[in-house]
Amino acid sequence: xxxxxxxxxxxxxxxxxxxxxxxxxxxxxxxxxxxxxxxxxxxxxxxxxxxxxxxxxxxxxxxxxxxxxxxxxxxxxxxxxxxxxxxxxxxxxxxxxxxxxxxxxxxxxxxxxxxxxxxxxxxxxxxxxxxxxxxxxxxxxxxxxxxxxxxxxxxxxxxxxxxxxxxxxxxxxxxxxxxxxxxxxxxxxxxxxxxxxxxxxxxxxxxxxxxxx
Numbered sequence: 001x002x003x004x005x006x007x008x009x010x011x012x013x014x015x016x017x018x019x020x021x022x023x024x025x026x027x028x029x030x031x032x033x034x035x036x037x038x039x040x041x042x043x044x045x046x047x048x049x050x051x052x053x054x055x056x057x058x059x060x061x062x063x064x065x066x067x068x069x070x071x072x073x074x075x076x077x078x079x080x081x082x083x084x085x086x087x088x089x090x091x092x093x094x095x096x097x098x099x100x101x102x103x104x105x106x107x108x109x110x111x112x113x114x115x116x117x118x119x120x121x122x123x124x125x126x127x128x129x130x131x132x133x134x135x136x137x138x139x140x141x142x143x144x145x146x147x148x149x150x151x152x153x154x155x156x157x158x159x160x161x162x163x164x165x166x167x168x169x170x171x172x173x174x175x176x177x178x179x180x181x182x183x184x185x186x187x188x189x190x191x192x193x194x195x196x197x198x199x200x201x202x203x204x205x206x207x208x209x210x211x212x213x
Contacts, residue, residue, distance in 0.1 A: 010209060011146050013139040014121035018114055018208040020148050024170075025102050025205045026055065031132035033153035033164070035102075036202035038063060039171055039182040040072040040085050040092060042101035045156075045202060052159060052202070063156045069200040076179050091173040098171070099207035107207040112174035112183040114208060115194050119185075124192035133165050135187035148206075150187050156202030163188075169195075171203045 010019030024034030026044055035044030035055055045052045045061055052061050063069045072085055080086045085096050091111050094100045099107045110118070124135045127149075134151040138144060154164030163169075167188035174183045181196035184203060197203060 010207075010212070011148050012212070013118065013137070013143055013146055013148070015143075017117060017121065018110065018210055019212055020110075020118075021099075021103075021107070021207040021209075022148060024151070024153070025098050025207060029130075030149040031130045031134070031151050033151055034204050035098075036063075036153075036156050036204055037098045037171065038069040038071070038202060039175070039197075039199035040080075040096045041069070042096055042098055044098060044102065047161065052156065062158050063200055063202040064158045065200055069202070072175075072182075072199045074179050077175060080175060086175065090175070097173060098205045103207055106209045106211065108209065109171060109173040109205055110185070110208045112172045112194070115172045115183065115185045119193055124187055126187075126189050134168055135192060137187070137192075150185075150206065152188070153204045155197060169197060169203050170206050171197075175199075 010021050012019050022030050026035030035046055037044055044055045046055055087093050097109050099109045122137045122139055124137050127136050132151050134149055136147050136149055138147040150168045152165050152168045154162050155169045170185040172183045176183050176196040180198050182199050184195055184197050186195050
């Protein structure tokens with residue numbers, strides 16, 4: 001049996017690293033997928049069985065290249081800065097950070113640097129817990145007794161949830177140099193690494209904070 005080891009406010013997986021939340025935004029258990037967001041979205045969407053709707057007012061959405069989900073698509077960093085999506089650090093501001101919007105400060109989305117550090121400082125094992133496939137991400141050395149579970153929540157393209165139970169894809173707060181993309185964390189049977197997804201795709205978010213609660 002896998003034990004998800006938690007610290008108050010989250011799990012610190014390496015020295016001086018951030019504390020990673022035990023659940024995705026919108027989830028109450030580690031194995032739940034939670035809400036899906038386009039990059040820069042602070043609302044969040046869930047599938048009712050007949051489509052994707054806003055968790056605040058029930059508005060329907062398609063995670064496509066037109067409409068609401070495409071709000072940040074095609075913008076370079078300067079355009080994102082002028083539109084108020086990112087700050088001078090190059091990362092999403094609190095108003096467009098899904099973790100901060102739902103959980104409040106100091107919770108936030110991880111940066112690309114923190115995603116890279118997670119990969120460098122941890123090992124990942126593909127497991128099934130409570131019937132859900134995903135990656136058990138575990139620290140090394142004195143942090144080897146600390147883990148988080150990232151469910152294979154897949155991602156949404158238009159209205160189709162793709163690769164669920166096969167891969168987990170999680171937004172960072174950092175856009176890619178490609179104006180169509182943003183950087184993400186991925187975990188699957190094939191690997192554990194960093195990539196990018198089109199900004200209008202729907203991905204879950206795993207929050208971090210700088211200090212224990």
